[in-house]
Amino acid sequence: MITLVLPKLHIIYPIGFILAIKTPNFRHFRDFDPEVQYMELSYTPLYHYNSSNTTAMYSLLGPALFASLVAAHGHVTNIVINGVSFDGWDINSYPYAQSPPVVVAWGTPNTANGFVSPDAYKSSDIICHLNATNAKGHAVVAAGDKVFLQWTPNWPESHHGPIIDYLASCGAGGCETVDKTTLKFFKIDGVGLVDETNVPGIWADDQLIAQNSGWMVEIPSTIAPGHYVLRHEMLALHGAGTEGGTQNYPQCFNLQITGSGTDQPSGVLGTDLYSPTDPGILLNIYTSLSTYIVPGPTLYSGAVSITQTTSAITASGTPVTGTGGATGGATTTSTSKTTTSTTLVTSTRTTTTTTSKVTTTTAAGGGGATQTLYGQCGGDNWTGPTACASPAACSSSNQWYSQCLPTAA
Numbered sequence: 001m002i003t004l005v006l007p008k009l010h011i012i013y014p015i016g017f018i019l020a021i022k023t024p025n026f027r028h029f030r031d032f033d034p035e036v037q038y039m040e041l042s043y044t045p046l047y048h049y050n051s052s053n054t055t056a057m058y059s060l061l062g063p064a065l066f067a068s069l070v071a072a073h074g075h076v077t078n079i080v081i082n083g084v085s086f087d088g089w090d091i092n093s094y095p096y097a098q099s100p101p102v103v104v105a106w107g108t109p110n111t112a113n114g115f116v117s118p119d120a121y122k123s124s125d126i127i128c129h130l131n132a133t134n135a136k137g138h139a140v141v142a143a144g145d146k147v148f149l150q151w152t153p154n155w156p157e158s159h160h161g162p163i164i165d166y167l168a169s170c171g172a173g174g175c176e177t178v179d180k181t182t183l184k185f186f187k188i189d190g191v192g193l194v195d196e197t198n199v200p201g202i203w204a205d206d207q208l209i210a211q212n213s214g215w216m217v218e219i220p221s222t223i224a225p226g227h228y229v230l231r232h233e234m235l236a237l238h239g240a241g242t243e244g245g246t247q248n249y250p251q252c253f254n255l256q257i258t259g260s261g262t263d264q265p266s267g268v269l270g271t272d273l274y275s276p277t278d279p280g281i282l283l284n285i286y287t288s289l290s291t292y293i294v295p296g297p298t299l300y301s302g303a304v305s306i307t308q309t310t311s312a313i314t315a316s317g318t319p320v321t322g323t324g325g326a327t328g329g330a331t332t333t334s335t336s337k338t339t340t341s342t343t344l345v346t347s348t349r350t351t352t353t354t355t356s357k358v359t360t361t362t363a364a365g366g367g368g369a370t371q372t373l374y375g376q377c378g379g380d381n382w383t384g385p386t387a388c389a390s391p392a393a394c395s396s397s398n399q400w401y402s403q404c405l406p407t408a409a
């Protein structure tokens with residue numbers, strides 16, 4: 001027993017209180033993590049106060065301090081497709097809401113901005129983050145277009161690592177109800193060590209930091225149309241020298257991919273993507289690496305490597321729900337009859353807005369319905385509405401895709 005002799009103080013110690021203090025990560029010495037994190041100290045007084053003397057006696061009866069780290073790193077706040085921004089999952093409010101808004105991002109109770117550790121690679125948490133639940137809506141994107149994933153600012157500079165993107169077909173039933181444990185992911189993008197001149201070098205996440213905390217990924221034009229989960233992931237390797245020290249930050253979004261591609265690449269289950277001892281997972285990035293092997297299955301042959309850029313936001317998008325107007329990702333035919341396509345809101349092509357030919361169509365192909373702003377209104381085999389609700393006009397982007405754009409003022 002340790003006895004502390006203190007001046008007599010008439011203090012009533014509360015029974016169990018929590019201090020939230022800002023303190024350097026106390027694993028700092030192990031993982032070289034210089035950024036400040038929240039550490040929660042839960043303090044249970046196990047001291048015995050003896051006031052029968054002129055000096056009070058505080059006897060430490062047992063261990064009293066419990067500390068747990070609350071990581072505060074990041075998540076994707078929104079995605080931008082051709083200038084149209086779709087909200088992500090707001091960890092600060094949606095987990096507490098009875099019916100959170102319909103968004104294109106998968107939900108998670110990960111309010112602490114935390115990560116998934118290698119010891120959870122065999123658990124469903126690695127698929128789309130902690131206890132993730134299906135996004136209730138989706139965004140429409142044409143194969144060949146790019147998706148910009150906007151992360152929260154201030155990704156810690158020390159958290160070097162790769163950025164990896166996958167797609168998994170949800171089949172004809174769509175992604176709003178798909179069982180995540182059946183999704184098979186194929187890799188469409190994987191950037192790791194970019195420049196090693198100054199160890200630990202420049203990594204994909206450093207490029208992300210340089211692009212306003214965002215990452216651009218191109219949806220391969222060869223992918224068959226359908227409903228897909230986009231699994232976007234950052235890995236932090238600052239602690240990867242110790243098995244279990246890598247941090248995975250997977251983020252999932254529902255996309256309906258349109259186009260004329262036919263590829264249906266095979267993929268692997270989320271729980272089979274990684275092993276804690278993969279060469280790209282267990283490694284010391286503070287030594288010179290001649291090469292870095294991006295973890296996960298091999299890159300899909302149609303994957304497109306792009307130069308990172310940001311994406312200006314020109315409009316906010318409304319998530320589409322249901323599978324109307326879709327062609328199932330698991331089928332090669334695209335002959336579905338569209339009856340609910342009036343809800344189809346899709347991406348804009350801001351770069352072509354000023355140059356594309358604007359054709360105002362009066363004949364409505366979708367049973368007299370008009371398409372909403374930024375919705376699809378034409379293209380090969382389009383069976384939905386071809387008229388746009390005023391003041392928008394149907395503008396042809398290419399052979400496969402026309403959309404309702406605001407008429408120029």
Ligand SMILES: *[C@@H]1O[C@H](CO)[C@@H](O)[C@H](O)[C@H]1NC(C)=O
Pocket residue numbers: 109110130131
């Ligand atoms: C995640 O799900 C597990 C199992 O249902 C549950 O025990 C745990 O509390 C959940 N975590 C969060 C943060 O909701």
Ligand SMILES: *[C@@H]1O[C@H](CO)[C@@H](O)[C@H](O)[C@H]1NC(C)=O
Pocket residue numbers: 259260334380381400
């Ligand atoms: C349109 O339909 C025809 C005939 O069914 C098909 O050959 C063609 O690939 C389709 N085009 C697109 C863009 O889906």
